[in-house]
Amino acid sequence: MNWLNADPDGQFAAKARQLVADIVQRWPERPQAQLAQGQLLYNLERDYTQALVHFTAARERLPNDPVLLSSLSGSYKRLGRAEEQLATQGRLHALDPESPSVNAELIQALLANRLLDEAGIPLILVGDSLGMVVLGYPDTTHVSMEEMEHHVRAAARARPAALLAAD
Numbered sequence: 001m002n003w004l005n006a007d008p009d010g011q012f013a014a015k016a017r018q019l020v021a022d023i024v025q026r027w028p029e030r031p032q033a034q035l036a037q038g039q040l041l042y043n044l045e046r047d048y049t050q051a052l053v054h055f056t057a058a059r060e061r062l063p064n065d066p067v068l069l070s071s072l073s074g075s076y077k078r079l080g081r082a083e084e085q086l087a088t089q090g091r092l093h094a095l096d097p098e099s100p101s102v103n104a105e106l107i108q109a110l111l112a113n114r115l116l117d118e119a120g121i122p123l124i125l126v127g128d129s130l131g132m133v134v135l136g137y138p139d140t141t142h143v144s145m146e147e148m149e150h151h152v153r154a155a156a157r158a159r160p161a162a163l164l165a166a167d
Helices: 011-026 031-045 048-059 066-078 082-095 100-112 145-156
Strands: 123-126 163-166
Touching: 011 031, 031 048, 031 066, 048 066, 066 082, 066 100, 082 100, 123 145, 145 163
Parallel strands: 123 163
Antiparallel strands: none
């Protein structure tokens, strides 16, 4: 909500901070407390470096947790650590190869590492869902043709061998 500027008075942020503080106070030794702290830092404070510290600490005890691995991957991505993002996305894909969101993030990591062609990806689809996922719109109807063109051009700059399609 904070990223979408849907918290003008800060009440959501205050409640989130209090909730995480309560979790840490009650269960300081649990890895889920580290995960909660990392999520707060990542999603609310946008402090990806400190979020990564908490996610890394939690990973020792939750090595196969998909939420944690996704959070680690997001931190690596935000910090420009593409190789670590790719390795983490590969682990997520091994755990859940049928997940559309895992596959989308894996493709993004492959693109960042210029490995899309080697992975044998046959099709890249740039969809209007980027309006909600990337641009923060409430639905896809707000996406303009200019915005779609911008994102298709960005994908094309990777020069993938795969067919590039827009929807």
